[in-house]
Amino acid sequence: MxxxxxxxxxxxxxxxxxxxxxxxxxxxxxxxxxxxxxxxxxxxxxxxxQDKDELLRAMAHAITERNAVQGLDQIPAGLPVETVLEAAIGALWASITGTRGSQLLSYELTTSSLRHPELNQVAAEQYRGQWTTAQQVLEVVGRAGNVRWLVPTEELARVVVAVVDGYSLAWLVDDNAEAALRGLQGFGTYLATLTVPVEGLSDDAVLPVPAGA
Amino acid sequence: MxxxxxxxxxxxxxxxxxxxxxxxxxxxxxxxxxxxxxxxxxxxxxxxxQDKDELLRAMAHAITERNAVQGLDQIPAGLPVETVLEAAIGALWASITGTRGSQLLSYELTTSSLRHPELNQVAAEQYRGQWTTAQQVLEVVGRAGNVRWLVPTEELARVVVAVVDGYSLAWLVDDNAEAALRGLQGFGTYLATLTVPVEGLSDDAVLPVPAGA
DNA sequence: CATTGACCTGGGCGGTTGTCCAAGTCAAGT
DNA sequence: ACTTGACTTGGACAACCGCCCAGGTCAATG
The missing domain is CATH 1.10.10 (Arc Repressor Mutant, subunit A)
Structure with a gap:
């Protein structure tokens, strides 16, 4: 070799x-x-x-990083927020159902981390990554749909992660991707009710937006 | 011995x-x-x-049965559906946070079942139990709050299980029971918007209610 | 009391695991 | 050319695993 x-x-x-x-x-x-x-x-x-555990930690770090980098930029702009959400959820769901093994592995890593002290940080790091990713998506969606969130995106992000996690787990078990996607889209229409359109330009101060759009 | x-x-x-x-x-x-x-x-x-697997299957069956029998009868009646939901969610969450080890074990059983063919039925059975339990709770809540669900309870049950699962997993990781309960109660108020009050007695035909109420 | 059979004991078997190490290999620097 | 040190090899080790079994124990039965 x-x-x-x-x-x-x-x-x-x-x-x-x-x-x-x-x-x-x-x-x-x-x-x-x-x-x-x-x-x-x-x-x-x-x-x-040094250890097998060090290898597993490195593996967990890699899978967490990989999940975070998902395409934030291909979210369409200038459309109603309901449409933007539907597109974002559809893309997210496609990327989940396309990597069944990795999804299952993520749950295995979570439970293993919660049992074995030597993998203590793994699950927490995984969730921190998911939460910040979800928050970023929510803010991008808000800008793309030209709306403002009625609930802090940090709080909303936890809801989103919980719901997506729950549906992913259910899909892994019953293999019914269509039912899960339907449920997720229903959740998306609920999310849309938590927004108000940004009418005047004076509202920019509420939600800081980088000048580079 | x-x-x-x-x-x-x-x-x-x-x-x-x-x-x-x-x-x-x-x-x-x-x-x-x-x-x-x-x-x-x-x-x-x-x-x-005969096997270690047979022992594990029996164990999984026991834990599934134990989760199903939770108190359906102590849901208060004659109150607004929002209040009923809040009480039901509070009781459910207390029973979850009180059995941390069992909750974690349930997730471990699910992932193990999805990997090992000899435990194939375990996860599916677990979820069937959760779904039917959730559906029963929803119907009891509907009767207690004197409302009718706008969405079939079978569909709603899947949403409920997904959301509860997601929040439970997040709680196991970050140990923030209050944030999770707050999120769940928020989901409860959303659920309440999916109901309409049962006004006339003529509506009984829509949702069959046993005479013994 | 004698016997039967359900129930229990504890050691052994082959296999897999993580970890270690003495020895071998080879590109790079002197 | 030769030496050095990073990298590789493959076997050995103890510990643990699920499973098996020859034999022991004891309540119930005839």
Whole structure:
């Protein structure tokens, strides 16, 4: 096998761990399985990571980062907020149903983190990421729909994450993507009732908007 | 140790498994740990259960049954539906936050079931139970508040379960019970907007109500 | 009292796990 | 060319896992 610096090897191993765990579950992500997936002999893993836990933490960090970067910029602007929400929810749901293994792995990581002290930070970091992402989406949606939220976006973000999490879990169990999407869209129309249109330009002070739009 | 018929021993072992898994996680519920918890030697477990999986299935069945029997009858009647919902949600949330280990175990069982074919039915059964329970609660609430639901309770039940699940998971992670309860009560006021008061007796045909009320 | 059979014991078996380590390999610097 | 040190190898280790089984115990039955 070809040699490479430890930093690069670490990335490769994290990728391999992500592949194994997404496909076969977090329990199947043994040191041996990850090494085999990466095409690397057993010792390499403990040469690059002190622990198996350190590898799992790196994997969790990677999956959290990956979820956060989702396309914020392809939300259409200049449309009614109901339409904007519907489009955003549709895109979000498509990206969820397209990565079933990763979604399931996220829940496995959450429960594992809550049980094992050595993974203590994982779940909290995951949720912080989801909340800030949801908040950013809400603010982008507000600007795109030219509305102001009646409830602080920080509070709303927690609702959104809870509802999306709940529907994702239900979908993983019953495999009924259409019913879940219908429910989510219903939640979207409810969200739309929590907005008021921004009429005058004088309202800009309420919700600070970067000049670069 | 005192002897007992296998049926009774099975119940005791299921109880022990539930105790171990709730306290230390589903991975810690090994055959040895369950036997030790029950104060029984190793072989007894395989004398009462064919598999470890059969023991876990029995444990999952027990926890599902236990969640379903929650007090449906202590919902106050003759009050505005908003008040009824608030009371019901408060009671539900208290029973959730009072059993942290069991809640976490439920999520662990769900993910395990989705990964391992030998536990295939567990998650589905769990969700069927939750949905029907939620539907029953909704109908009781409707009768107690003297209102009719604008959306079929079967559909609404799925929403309720998703939202409660999502908030429970968030609470397990950030341990902020007050924020979660506030969010749930907000969801309750939204639910109240999906009802219309039952005015005339002629409306009884729409929503069949048993004579015994 | 003798016997039967349900129930219990505790050690052993093969397999998998995380971790470690002595030895080997190879590109880069002198 | 040779030395150095980063990187790789593959086997060994103890601990734990689910499962099995030959044998022991004891209440109930004849």
């Amino acid at each position: 070809n040699r490479m610096p430890v930093a690069e090897r670490r990335e490769q191993l994290v990728e391999a761990a992500l592949a194994v765990a997404s496909r076969d579950g977090i329990e199947a992500a043994t040191v041996r399985a990850v090494a085999a997936e990466a095409g690397v002999s057993l010792g390499v893993v403990h040469y690059c990571f | 005192n002897r007992m018929p296998v049926a009774e021993r099975r119940e005791q072992l299921v109880e022990a498994a539930l105790a171990v898994a709730s306290r230390d996680g589903i991975e810690a519920a090994t055959v040895r740990a369950v036997a030790a918890e029950a104060g029984v030697s190793l072989g007894v477990v395989h004398y009462c259960f």
